[in-house]
Amino acid sequence: MPRLILNGQAHDVPAGTLLLDALAATGSQVAQLCHDPRLAPSGGCRLCLVAIDGQPLPQPACATRAEDGMVVQSHTPALEALRRSNLQLLAERYPAGAVTTQPELPFHALLRQYHIQPGGKVAGNGFRDDSHPYIGVDMDRCIHCQRCVRICDEVQGQFVWAEWGRGEHTRIATAHGNSMLADGCVSCGACVDSCPSGALFDKPAIAAQQWTRTTCGYCGVGCQMDAGSADGRVVAVRPAQHPVNRGHLCLKGRYGFEFNHAADRVTQPMIKQHGEWQPVGWDEALSFVANRLLAIRGQHGPDAIGVLGSARASNEENYLAQKFARVVIGSNNVDCCARVCHTPSAKALKTMLGTGAATNHFDDIEQARTLLLCGCNPTENHPVIGARIKQAVLHGARLVVIDPRRTELAAMADLHLAVRPGHNVPLLNAMAATLIEEGLLDRDFIATRVSGYAELADFLRDYRPERVANGCGVAAADIRAAARLYATQGPAMCLHGLGVTEHLQGTEGVMCLINLALLSGNLGKPGSGINPLRGQNNVQGAAHMGCDPVTLTGAQSFADAGERFAAHWGTPLPKSRGLDLMQMMDAARDGRLKALWAIGYDIYLTLANEAATATALAQMELVIVQDLFLNETARRFGHVFLPAASFLEKDGTFMNADRRVQHIRQVVPPPGDALPDWQIICRLAAAMGQPAGFDFADPQAIWNEIRALWPAGAGLSYARLAQESLHWPCPDEQHPGTPVLHSTQFATSQTATLACIPFLPSSEQPDEDYPLLLVTGRVLTHFNAGTMSYRGRNALLRPSDTLDMVPADAARLGLQQGERVLLHSRYGSAVLPLNISEAQQPGQLFASFHRPDLLLNRLTSAVRDRLVHSPEYKLTAVRVEKLAD
Template sequence: MAKIVVDGVDFSVAEGTLLLKALEAAGHAVPHLCHDDRLKPHGGCRLCLVEVAGDRRPVASCNTVVCDGMVVQTQTPLLQTLRATNLSLLAARYPADALTAEPQHPFHQLLAGCPTDSPAVRRAVGFHDESHPYIGTSLDRCIQCERCVRICDEVQGQFVWASWQRGEQTHIAPNHGSTLLEAGCVACGACVDTCPTGALFDKRSQTAVENWTRSTCVYCGVGCQMEVGTANGQVVQIKPAASPVNRGHLCVKGRYAYEFGTADDRISEPMLRRDGTWQPVSWDEAFDFIASRLAAIRQQYGADAIGVLGSARATNEENYLAQKFARVVLGTNNIDCCARVCHTPSAKALKLMLGTGAATNAFDDIEHTQLLMLSGCNPTENHPVVGARIKQAVRRGAKLIVIDPRRTELAAMADLHLAVRPGHNVELYNAMAATVVEEGLLDADFIANRVDGLAEFSQFVRDYAPEAVAASCGVPAGLIRSAARLYAGAKPAMCFHGLGLTEHVQGTEGVMAQINLALLTGNLGKRGAGINPLRGQNNVQGSAQMGCDPATLTGAQSFVEAGAHFKSLWGASLPASHGLDLLSMLDAARAGRFKALWAVGYDIYPTLAHVAETAQALAALELVIVQDLFLTETAKAFGTVFLPAASVFERDGTFMNSDRRVQRVRQAIKPPGNAQPDWWIIQTLAQRMGHQTGFDFDGPEAIWNEVRQLWPAGAGLSYARLEHESLNWPCPDEAHPGTPVLHIDRFASGPRATLACLPFTPSPEQPSQDYPFVLVTGRTLYHFNAGTLSYRTPNARLRPSDTLDMSPQDARRLLLNDGEPVRIRSRYGEAVLPLRISPTIKPGELFATFHRPDLWVNRLTSSYRDNRVNSPEYKRTAVTVEPVFGGGN
C-alpha cells in the first residue's frame, strides 16, 4: 500500500493506483472530461490538474500513478483558475441550448456552475449522419476529447472515428466513407456511451429513464452484464455494466436489439388450436387440456412417448424445473435442449478426456496468453465482446492462429490462417500433433507427470504427417508445420473453438483432437491456456448443466454417481429407461413411437437440419406444446397448445455463460397480459398433474437453492454472493473464491489424462458433378438463430436478409452478379437467397447465414450427425447454385 496526503488528510491506497481514482476513493474527486476507465490515460482536457509536492507544474491526475509519500492538493486558487479557464475555452463556441435541453451529460454538469452566454459563433459541424438506425450525431457539441476515437480503437478495435486537421479546424469524423456504416461501424455504441456531451447519442433513448436494473444479456454465451433502463413499464435504453466478462462494453445486439418484448406479434395469452384456428384461453383451461392429454398419452403409449425440450433462453432455474418435470412428473429421461445441436460435442469431448465438460479457462485469460488459436469460430461476429478482446490482445503482441475455411476478420489479422476444408478438422489436428511429436516439440515434463498413451499415440499419428494429409485437408504441409511450431512454442497458448469444429460427423472427435494438442504441449491447467468452447446462446451452457440432457442429471452428474442423492431429495424414483435426445425423439416420432413434445423457448422446425425430416416428425405427433414469446414456425405449423412466456426483462433467475460464470438475471418490467415466467408455467402444470410436493417453490431463488443442494460444484453460488461477485464454478462452498482455471494440479477425471487416437472418417456428404459446392452455414453479427428476437428490432435494417456468400472466381464462372437472387439446391431441398460476392470465400465453397425463418436455409442441410452425440452436421452440405429468373421462389 502507498500512503498519500490529499488536502492535508492521510490516505492509504494500492500501489500503482491512478491518482484520479485514488482521489475519487478518498472523497476528493476532481473534474475530468477526457478520462474513461476503459481507456488508456490521456491527459488531454487538463481539468483534472492537481498540485503534487515536488513537481514544478500541476499534473493531470488521470495519467499520474500514485507513489508512496505523495502529497497532493486539489483545490488551490491556481487550480481553480486553470480549470475555469479550460472550461471557458471549451464552452466558448458551445451551443448553450444543449445545456438546458440535456443537463445530464458530464460536460453540462460541469458547466452548470459556470454560466455561459449563447456563443456568437457556433462550432462548425464537419460531419452529420442521419442514416444510422441507432447512433445520432450532433457534432456542434464536440469538445475534441477524442474519447469516441480512443474507445473505438482501444476497446472495440474498429477504428471508425478519427481526428482530422489541426488547431481551430480540428474535428471528429469517420476514418473513411461518408457514413458511419461505410466507415465500418458495427453499432456497438461504445462511442455514444463514452461521449461526455451528447455529440454522439442513441437515437431511441430520448425517453427519460425511471429505473435502472442490472441484468445479463439474452443473446450469445459471453454473458455480458448490462444496465436495463425502463420507463412507463417498457425498456427504453440499455447500457453496458462493468464486469469481468465485458468490462463495460456491449455489442449491437446486447445494447440495441431489445425491442422484441413490445413487438406487435407478441403473444400474451395462452392459446389452443381448435379446428385449425388458434383461440385464446385461460391458464386453467390450457393447463387442464395439457394435463389431460399428457396423462392420456402416457397411459396409452408409456412415459417414453413424451419428451421435453429446455431452453437456452430460459434461466438455470427454469431449465432445472423442466428436467425435473420430465423425470418426476412424466417419468421419462426424454429431456434435451439446443446444446444437442451445437456444443454437446464439446461437452462430451472435454468430459471424456479431462473429466469436466466445460471451458477450462476464463475469458480474463485472453489478456494473459501468448497465443490464441481459434478453430471454427468467428468471435468478432458471433461473440463480439470476446472478439474485441481478442483483437486488442493481438494488437498488444499475442500471436494468432485461425483455423477456418473463410478469411474472417480475425483470420485477416492472424499470424497464420489455416483455411481447412469443411469437415477435415480431425485430419488437420492429427497432422499438427504429428508435427509436435516428430519435431520433439512436446512438453516432456507435463507429459511425464500428467499424460498417458504417448507411445501408442506417436505410432498412430505417423500416418498423419502434414505431407500425407495436406491435399485432403486443403492446408499446405508447410503451413501445418508452422502452426504446430507456433502453438507448441507459445507458453501459454489458449484455444477457442466454435460450431465450425463441432457441427460435423466428427464434431466430438474434432474437439478431442484439439485436446490432444493441448496435452502434448502442456497447455492445460494454467492461466492463459486451455480448451474453451464459445457457447452460442446466452444459457446453452446452463440448460445442459441443469440436466436438460437425457444421459446426465443436474451438474452434468451421472445417474450412477448422483442418482441416489436425487432420489432422496426429490422423494421420487428416477426413470429406469435410457432417455432420447432431441434427434432421437424425432426419429422415434417418424417411426410412430413418440407422441408428444413440449418445446420451451426453442423453435426446432426451421432450425434443425433437414427441414423435411423435421416436418415429418412433428406432423406425426399427437401433442405439440410450444412455450415462447411469439407464435414460432413450430407453433404455426404444428402447435397444439401455445403458452406465453415472460422475456428476459420480465423475470428473475440466473444464466451460465461460456466461461462457467453463474450470473443474475433481474426482472426490470412486468410481463404483458397473462404471460408468465417459464418456472411458474412448469411448476403450475406439475401441480395440476398431482405433484404439489417438489413443485412448490416461492420463486427462482428457492429453486436455485435446491440446485445447490444437488450440484456440489455449485453449492457456494448463493444469490447473496451473486449479487456482488462474478464467480466461475466449481465453487463448492460460500467461502470458496471460484475456479477460473480448471485442472491445475490434476484433471477432474483423475491425476492423468490419456491421449486419444482418432482416425479421420470423411463425412458421407460429398460434392459431386451435380452438387459441386460445399456449403457452410452460420451466424452473422446483427442477428441471432432464427431471428426470433433480433428481426423484431431495427437490426433488421442493418442486415435485412440472409445471404449466400460466394468467391468472385465462382461468381464470374457462373455469370452471377452481386445482390441477385440465386437458387441453392442440395440433395435434401432448396432455398433462394441474395448472392453476396466475397473474397473471404474460397472457390468451391459457400457460406450462408440462417436467421430468417421464411428463407428456410435448413431445407438444404442433411440428416448426417455426429457419430458420438447425434449433433447435426450443419457445416458441410453439397449444393449447386443457379440464377433465379424472375427474382423469387
C-alpha cells in the first residue's frame, strides 16, 4: 500500500489510487471538470493540477496514480491562481443567466467558489436539439470537457457525440450533425448525467427535494438508482455507483417513472356491479372478496381457487402470496409469470446442476474471453448489460450470437448464427457434436465433474453439423466455427433469453446449452457459466419465493422442506399437486377453477392464444385484479379491483438475474387509498378469519421469516443488504455470498449428467395458407405490456408496435413502409403498421407486443413447452395481407 505525503501529512492509500481520489479522501478536494469515475482518466480541463516533488511541471491529479513516497501539494497559491485563470477562460463565453437558474451544477459551484462571474460572450452558434422528449441540448453552455463524448463511447458504446473543428473553433455536436435520435441515441441519459455545465439537461428539469436509493423496477438486471422526489412526486432518477450497473441506467430506468403519477392510476378499491365499476372502501372490498372465496372453497374445495404472484412485487409480497394460497386457501394452485418466460431455465438448471438460477454474476462479463448469446437481445431488453457486453467486445472479447434476427450485437459478432425459429435444439446439439468429434473437450473436467459422456457421444452422431445445417438454416462451417470459438477461447460465458425458453423445447434447449458448458469445462469458474437474462425486475424472486405449484420458498421441494414449513406455519401443507398458470387456464375453461387472484399480472393481455385465455376467464365466478391500473384483465373479466402501491411507494427487496437480493425503498407515499401488496394480502387473510401468520409489522419482519425457512438465504439480513451486494447462497451472516456457483461440486452431487435431447419440431409450421414465421419480442423503448412505458414520453419515442419484414417480402406482397397490414394466424388476427427492415431473414417476421390495443397475442399459438408448459411465443405461422381501405 503506497504511503504519500499529501499537503504535509502522511497517508496510506490503496495501490492504483488516483491522486484526485486520495486527496478527496483526506479532505483536500481539488477542483475538476473533466473527470468522471466511470471514464478513463483524461486530464483535459487542467483544473486539478497538483505539484509533485521531482516533477518539473504540475500534473493532473485525475490522471496520476499514487506511488509510494510521493510528496504532493494541491492548493499552493500558484496552483490556485492557475485554476482561477483556467476557470475564467471557460467562463468568458458562458451565458450569465445559467448560473443563477441552476446553481447546483458542478461548473456553477466552482465559479461561485472562485468568485468568477460568467462573461456572457456567447457565440450563439452552438449545437441545439429540441427534438428529444427527455433530453435538451444547448451547446452554448458547453465547456469542452468531452465528458459527453467519452461517456457515450466508453460506457454506452453508442458514439453519438463527436468533437468538430479545431482550436477556438472546436465544438461538440452529434457525430453526423443530425439530431441525437437520428444519430443513434438510445436515451440512456449518461451524457446528461455527466455534463457539468448544463449543456445537456433533462427536460423538464425539476429540482428534487430528497433523494432515495432504490432498485429499478423494469428488467431483471437490478440496476441501483437514486430517485428524486418533490412534493410527493417522483421528479427525477439518476444512476448509482454499484457493481450491477456501475453508474449507468437505460432509457426506462432513468426516464420511465412518469407512469407512477399517471392520471389513470386507480387509487380506490372497486367492485363491478351490473357491469360498472363502483368505488368502495377497503373494508367492503376485502369483505366481498373474503366471502366469495370462502363460499367458492366451501362449495368446490380449495383447489377451485388460484393465486398468481407478481414479478412486479417484492420478494416479501410474493412469499406472502404463496403462503396465503397454501395456508389460508389450502391449495398449491399458485404460480407467477415465470411460467411463461424463464421457468424452462430454472427447470433445466435445477435438473442438471441442482440450482435453478444463473451460475455466474454480471461482473464475469468482463472476465470472459468469449461471450455466447443465445436467443437474447441485451442491448434492447437488458440495456445496461447490453452496454457492458458491447464494451467487452470493443475491448477484445470474442462474440457468438445465436438469433434469427440481426440484432445490434449480432452485427458486432465474430459469428452470427441466424438459426431458423424452433431449431435451437438441433443447432446446439450440432455444436456439441463438433466438440466431441474434433476433441475440443475439457477432459479433466469431464473426468471429475461429468457423467453420461459416452451416452451423449453416441447420441450426437446423428447431429453432425452437416446433417442438421439445412434444417437450422445455418451453414455447417459456421456451426463448427462457433463451437470451436466457444470451446477454445475460454473462459466462455453463455447468456440466454426467451428466444431459447419460449418454445416447445424451451427447457430442453437450455439443457443443450448446459451440455456445451459441461463438455468444455465452462462452469464453476469466473467468466463462464449458463446465465438466463431474467425479463422482469423480480421474476427470479417471485418464483424463488414459492410462487410455483411444486416448490416452496427457496425452490425447496415438498419432500425436503415440507415438514419444516408446516411446523413454522402451524398448519399442514396441502396434499394435492398444484396447478401451474397454464393448467389453471385449462381448468377454468373446463369449469374446475372458479376463482383467480392476479397480483400485478395482466394475464389476458399477455398470455399466448388470446381466445383460449378469454374463454377461460369468462368462465370464472370471481376474478380479483390487484394492480396500479385498470388493466385489460380487469376491464374485460374482473369482478374486484384492489389498488396497489408501485415499487417506488414501498419497502422490500427484489432478486435480480444474477442472484443478488437488493433493497427497494419507499420514495413517495402511495396515492389515495392504494396499499403495498403485502398489506393487502395480510388484511385479506384477516378478513378470511386467519390473521395468525399474517400479522407482520413491516417487510423486514416478513423477510426474517423467509430467512428462517430458506437456509441458503439465512445470511441475507436487511442490515447486510444495506451495505453489501450479496448473492445467494449465503447461509449465515459471516458468509460472503456466492457470486459463482458449482466451483467444486454441483448443488446435489459431485457430477452433473449430460442430457440427450432429441429434436422434436413444433406443430406450428408454415404452409400454403400461413407461409411466414412470426417471432415476437420486446424493443428498447417499451416494456412488457406497456403498462408503465406507454404512460410516459416513451410513447413519443415509439408510438406503436410494428411488424418488421425484409424488403424482398414486402415487395413481393406489394406493401409499403408504414402502411397498416393485417396478420392472420391459425388462432386469430391483428393489425400492425409495417416496418421494412433488414434485421430478419426472408420468410420471417418480427413484432413487439407492447401496445394493449393491438393485442398481438391474438395470433400466438397453443403450443407449450413439453416439460413446464411455457407458451411458444417465438414461433407462429402467419400470413400478411394488405388492409382494405
